[in-house]
Amino acid sequence: MRTTFVVPDDLDAPRRGDDVVAPGDTIPPHNPMCYGCGPRSPHGLHLSMIAGEGVTATGELLVEPRFEGGPGVIHGGILASVFDESMGLGLMLMGLTAVTVVLDIDYARPVPIGTRLRLDARVLGTRRRQVYAEATATVLGADRAAGEPVAGAHGLFVIVDPHAHFGPTRDLGQKE
Numbered sequence: 001m002r003t004t005f006v007v008p009d010d011l012d013a014p015r016r017g018d019d020v021v022a023p024g025d026t027i028p029p030h031n032p033m034c035y036g037c038g039p040r041s042p043h044g045l046h047l048s049m050i051a052g053e054g055v056t057a058t059g060e061l062l063v064e065p066r067f068e069g070g071p072g073v074i075h076g077g078i079l080a081s082v083f084d085e086s087m088g089l090g091l092m093l094m095g096l097t098a099v100t101v102v103l104d105i106d107y108a109r110p111v112p113i114g115t116r117l118r119l120d121a122r123v124l125g126t127r128r129r130q131v132y133a134e135a136t137a138t139v140l141g142a143d144r145a146a147g148e149p150v151a152g153a154h155g156l157f158v159i160v161d162p163h164a165h166f167g168p169t170r171d172l173g174q175k176e
């Protein structure tokens with residue numbers, strides 16, 4: 001993947017939280033109405049990620065017709081949302097809440113509607129409140145073999161106190 005995003009070389013190693021789901025288990029959505037991962041979001045992506053070893057996560061996404069941008073291919077903003085959410089869910093394995101401050105996407109290849117993507121997200125490390133993560137999207141063949149990555153992402157997240165951060169806006173959220 002090509003990128004101008006700079007990952008510092010002095011990051012602290014990411015630490016998995018003590019009270020988080022085991023490898024192989026689904027990472028719970030952080031908000032049932034979230035556009036990315038919420039199962040009750042009416043028009044959302046309904047993305048689900050499985051915890052891997054360490055601070056890693058994997059998932060799959062079928063590129064549905066409703067995700068179309070240019071004729072026959074996924075919209076770049078949808079793919080950015082997919083990466084944002086897949087990295088965000090992955091870093092929940094650290095047992096903390098963090099929000100995106102920088103999102104960098106490498107759209108390496110067009111992604112046709114009907115493609116099934118495999119997503120791999122990984123936290124690279126931390127620096128004070130900053131959490132650096134990366135993710136890739138790979139096309140899954142009919143035999144479920146993964147091909148070359150078609151897109152990649154880097155994200156910089158900042159750890160927040162969820163009560164303080166979402167407190168002022170919580171009542172604006174959609175009701176289930």
Ligand SMILES: CCCCCCCC(=O)SCCNC(=O)CCNC(=O)[C@H](O)C(C)(C)COP(=O)(O)OP(=O)(O)OC[C@H]1O[C@@H](n2cnc3c(N)ncnc32)[C@H](O)[C@@H]1OP(=O)(O)O
Pocket residue numbers: 030036084085088089097098099100101102127128129130156158160
């Ligand atoms: C809940 C789980 C969700 C998971 C998936 C979905 C993720 C999302 O899409 S979140 C939605 C989009 N993101 C947002 O709305 C965030 C909006 N931004 C904010 O609210 C604020 O910038 C906030 C709270 C993150 C940080 O503000 P504040 O608490 O004042 O901290 P601040 O001192 O500015 O920054 C903290 C650190 O991050 C760094 N930082 C903040 N923004 C940036 C940036 N854009 N680039 C680089 N570094 C940054 C600062 O330099 C600082 O670093 P250091 O610790 O070295 O001093």
